[in-house]
Each structure stands twice: as C-alpha cells, then as structure tokens.
Amino acid sequence: MKRGKAWVLAILCGTFFFAGHADAAKVHTVKRGDTLWNIAKQYGVPLKQLKQTNRKGDLLYPGEKLVIPNTTSITAAEKDLLARLVHAEAKGEPYAGKVAVATVVLNRVDHPDFPNSIREVIYERSGGHYAFTPVANGTINKPADHEAYRAVEEALAFRGLGNGSLYFYNPKTAKSNWLRSRPVTVVIGNHVFAK
Structure with a gap:
C-alpha cells in the first residue's frame, strides 16, 4: 500500500515538474496605453482566448500581469x-x-x-x-x-x-x-x- 502511494506521489510530482517546463507560459506586464487588442496582436493570440485565459473584461491597469495563452501558432x-x-x-x-x-x-x-x-x-x-x-x-x-x-x-x-x-x-x-x-x-x- 505504501509503495502504491509513493508511485502516485512520484507521478504527480513529475507531472507538475515537466508540465511547468514544457508549457512555460509567457506573461505580459501591462504598460500605460496597452489594449487587449494590441496585446493579442503582439503575441499572435486570439483576443477571445486572451480574455478567457485571464478572466478579463475590457479594462487593463498598468503593472497588471496577463498570462499569454499557448496557441497553435500560424507560420x-x-x-x-x-x-x-x-x-x-x-x-x-x-x-x-x-x-x-x-x-x-x-x-x-x-x-x-x-x-x-x-x-x-x-x-x-x-x-x-x-x-x-x-x-x-x-x-x-x-x-x-x-x-x-x-x-x-x-x-x-x-x-x-x-x-x-x-x-x-x-x-x-x-x-x-x-x-x-x-x-x-x-x-x-x-x-x-x-x-
């Protein structure tokens, strides 16, 4: 029983460790004059997805951190x-x-x-x-x-x-x-x- 719990713990820790490295999200710090539209365009992500990822309305505040969603990029x-x-x-x-x-x-x-x-x-x-x-x-x-x-x-x-x-x-x-x-x-x- 103890061995089974150790396996689960090892798998979970490994999953978090590797997921953190594989999917390292970009973060954008909002500057004065930024708009969600310009940020979405800058990073090549859909505006809708940027809003959903950050649970945002349309207001931005300087210094605020936005997570840039990982998307399938277009070449x-x-x-x-x-x-x-x-x-x-x-x-x-x-x-x-x-x-x-x-x-x-x-x-x-x-x-x-x-x-x-x-x-x-x-x-x-x-x-x-x-x-x-x-x-x-x-x-x-x-x-x-x-x-x-x-x-x-x-x-x-x-x-x-x-x-x-x-x-x-x-x-x-x-x-x-x-x-x-x-x-x-x-x-x-x-x-x-x-x-």
Missing part, C-alpha cells in the same frame, strides 16, 4: 498564403470585407466539417472544383498588398468572435442555389457572408 508561410487569398478574393472591397474573407478561412480551420490547416482549407477541392476561385485561376500566386496582411492579423486576433461565417459569395456572379440558401451573417461590399 509565416500560412499568413502569406492567407494574405494572398484575401488580396485575390477581396481586391477592391472594403477593409472589413478583407478581414471577413480571412475570418471565413480561419472559421473553416476551426470547424469539424473542414480541413484542419489554412493550407488545406485554401486548396480544398470538392466535386472536382477548388473552394476558392483564386486557386483555380492562379491569382493566389500573386503577392498580397500591405492591407491584406493587416486584415489577416486582425482576423487572427479576433479569431473565434463574430457570426461564424463559413462561406462568402458575390450575389451577382454566384450560381449555386445551395450557397444562396445558407443563413446570411453579414453583407460587406460586394460579398455576402453566410454559415
């Missing part, structure tokens, strides 16, 4: 790919529409009915067709502008917030009745967003 290559998609899909659209296009991709990554990575979502094929026109016509291979990169950063920071849009289309050119039947979440510029 520079994934950000670039997403920015190129945003640039190709939403060129000429309002900035909010660019953020919304990036958000659709991130929502799909987080949704069980879609692939689990930005790359897989963007290059997904269904019925022999790519999910996004720029992949099919090659415009995804053109460089993104600064605004597209900024829209991607904003979408990442606001990940998990919003109306859960999974689709978008231009009602003047969309031919799919199924897509038009989806519940509309928002209309921005020439795009209708739906889930």
Whole structure:
C-alpha cells in the first residue's frame, strides 16, 4: 500500500515538474496605453482566448500581469498564403470585407466539417472544383498588398468572435442555389457572408 502511494506521489510530482517546463507560459506586464487588442496582436493570440485565459473584461491597469495563452501558432508561410487569398478574393472591397474573407478561412480551420490547416482549407477541392476561385485561376500566386496582411492579423486576433461565417459569395456572379440558401451573417461590399 505504501509503495502504491509513493508511485502516485512520484507521478504527480513529475507531472507538475515537466508540465511547468514544457508549457512555460509567457506573461505580459501591462504598460500605460496597452489594449487587449494590441496585446493579442503582439503575441499572435486570439483576443477571445486572451480574455478567457485571464478572466478579463475590457479594462487593463498598468503593472497588471496577463498570462499569454499557448496557441497553435500560424507560420509565416500560412499568413502569406492567407494574405494572398484575401488580396485575390477581396481586391477592391472594403477593409472589413478583407478581414471577413480571412475570418471565413480561419472559421473553416476551426470547424469539424473542414480541413484542419489554412493550407488545406485554401486548396480544398470538392466535386472536382477548388473552394476558392483564386486557386483555380492562379491569382493566389500573386503577392498580397500591405492591407491584406493587416486584415489577416486582425482576423487572427479576433479569431473565434463574430457570426461564424463559413462561406462568402458575390450575389451577382454566384450560381449555386445551395450557397444562396445558407443563413446570411453579414453583407460587406460586394460579398455576402453566410454559415
């Protein structure tokens, strides 16, 4: 019996010891002028997750310590790919529409009915067709502008917030009745967003 208790104690101590090293959380000390949005953007974490981790409302106090949650980080290559998609899909659209296009991709990554990575979502094929026109016509291979990169950063920071849009289309050119039947979440510029 004593041996069993010793094993449990050793396992628990080892678990705490190794967990502390493997998951060493970052801590941010709030400075005057900091906002939750800027902190989330600085560390590349979703604002919602930053608030939940710290059980925070919107008020910050200088000197306050915030734990930066560990998240699955998005590589520079994934950000670039997403920015190129945003640039190709939403060129000429309002900035909010660019953020919304990036958000659709991130929502799909987080949704069980879609692939689990930005790359897989963007290059997904269904019925022999790519999910996004720029992949099919090659415009995804053109460089993104600064605004597209900024829209991607904003979408990442606001990940998990919003109306859960999974689709978008231009009602003047969309031919799919199924897509038009989806519940509309928002209309921005020439795009209708739906889930």
